[in-house]
Amino acid sequence: MRIHQLRSLVAIADTGSVRGAARMLNASPAAITQSLQQMEKDLKIQLVARAASGVTLTADGRALLEHARLIVGQLARAHQAIDAMRAETGGRLSIAVTAWVAMTFLPETVVRFRQRMANVQLEFFEGLLAIANPRLRDGSLDIYIGRQAPGNTTSMFTHKPLFSSTRAIVARRGHPRAESRTLAELLDLDWLVALDPETEGLAPYKMFAQHQLPVPRSIHYLHSLTVAVALLQRTDMVSIFPWPLVELCASRDSLCAIPVREQLDESTVGIITRAGEPLSAAGSCFIDCLVESIRDETGPGARDRDRVMTSVEIQI
Known part of the structure; x- marks a missing residue:
């Protein structure tokens, strides 16, 4: 196999077509097709299924894709490292950030980073x-600032803790169960929770099992805070938020924390990398800027910072 x-x-996987891949790589469709056919011939397997609507990867193609992303990404990072040693700037840094950290410390972190590495493109x-774990695994993400997965990924990723906090059950202000005191009173509601791919979405089920309760009759999964807030505001759904996010969203988005007596699991947010x-030099610089922003008690956004700091424990 060759890098091209x-x-x-x-x-092809990212664009869904040979023409799209050609545009992405600034090559001709014929060259993309030839590369793919030669690789299929050398490996003696079919990597894509061709149709009038485009191409899709076969099972063999998807298996190879994970390794291909790592190799292509690692080569790009090697080039960036060499450019840095030559005092040349540029390249891209891809980062996933959990919502409440994005609302508080990310802006100041980006300002600091841009002052030091103005030519690095951020994604x-x-x-x-x-969203974050699959991209970390396949090499399309450099840094994940968020919650560590409870699955068996410790050998694949490194985790540097930043904050720990508890979580809360949230609903719209004025929800008919807003004053409930136990999880048992909420079992018949629709629950909206973030999907945990490492445990196939079992985390919310385990929460109820820990308190000797049956699972709710209806659990739905989300991949967006915007979607979660919109649904919570206009329905009787409930969700599980880390307390810092509750502090930021409750008054702004007309949400409230339901005061159940049960203690929910602690959540740890940290810097996760492969x-x-x-x-890369850019990645290390971004982390330095983030830590500086967290430690700077006089920086911009002090009001939001003070609000979330009442519900977290700093671990750096």
Whole structure:
């Protein structure tokens, strides 16, 4: 396998067509097709299924794609490291950030980072497990600032804790169960929770099992804070938020924390990267800027910072 062949496979997966891959790689469709066919011939397997509507990866293609992304991404990072040693700037840094950290410390972190590495392009993703972990694994994400997955990923990722906090049950202000005191009173509601891909979404079920309760009759999964807030505001759904997010969203979005007596699991937010892989100069600089912003009690956004600091424990 050659690197240009792996790049072609990644581009086809990302764009869904040979023409789209050609545009992404600034090559001709014929060159992309030739790269793919030669790789299929060498490996003696079919990597894509071709149809009038485009191409899709076969099971073999999807298996190879995970490795192709890692190789292509690692080569790009190697080039960036060499450019840095030559005092050349540029490249891209991809980061996923959990919502409440994005609302408080991210702006100041970006300002500091841009002052030091103005030519590095930043790419941000919403910091949910279902979004961040697959991208960390396949190499399309450099840094995840968020909650560590409870699954068996400790050997694959490194985790540097930043904050710990508890979580809360949230609903719209004026919800008919807003004054409930136990989880048992909420079992018949529709629950909206973030999908945990490492445990196949079992986390909310375990929460009820820990308190010797049956699971709610209806659990739905989300991949966006915007969607969660919109649904909570206009329905009788309930959800589970980390307390810092409750502090930020409750008054602004007309939400409230339901005062159940049960203690919910603690949530730890940290800096998560791939194990055994050195961070680029840009990645290290971004983390330095984030830590500085967290420690700077006089920085911009002090009101939001003070609000979330009442519900977290700093671990750096």
